[in-house]
């Protein structure tokens with residue numbers, strides 16, 4: 001019983017600590033929904049998609065993404081090159097999330113790119129990703145792996 005209690009206390013503490021570490025504004029202004037990630041066979045890379053809502057009164061900007069699952073994580077977009085072929089581009093300045101609005105990361109458009117996967121995440125699991133916003137700070141999201149989308 002003592003073991004169970006201390007175990008629960010440890011779990012509760014672990015659950016609370018990251019929340020305290022986050023700026024309060026993150027939870028107040030930014031909400032992330034409809035997350036999913038795809039990891040295609042044959043490539044040690046993948047991408048994550050989501051809708052980011054900004055409930056604040058000022059525009060914010062997604063400026064970085066990080067995860068332990070890959071050696072490199074970047075904010076990317078798709079753009080037609082001079083030859084009309086769609087190319088992926090790194091967007092170091094990130095994506096504006098308009099005040100009172102939302103911005104979608106979606107197939108064929110803006111996305112979070114994972115390069116150099118440490119191992120391929122299994123279908124049905126989830127991958128932790130830390131999103132960094134210019135004003136709201138860091139938000140950790142668990143993104144479900146769904147290769148069927």
Ligand SMILES: [Cu+2]
Pocket residue numbers: 047076077088089111112113
């Ligand atoms: Cu990409």
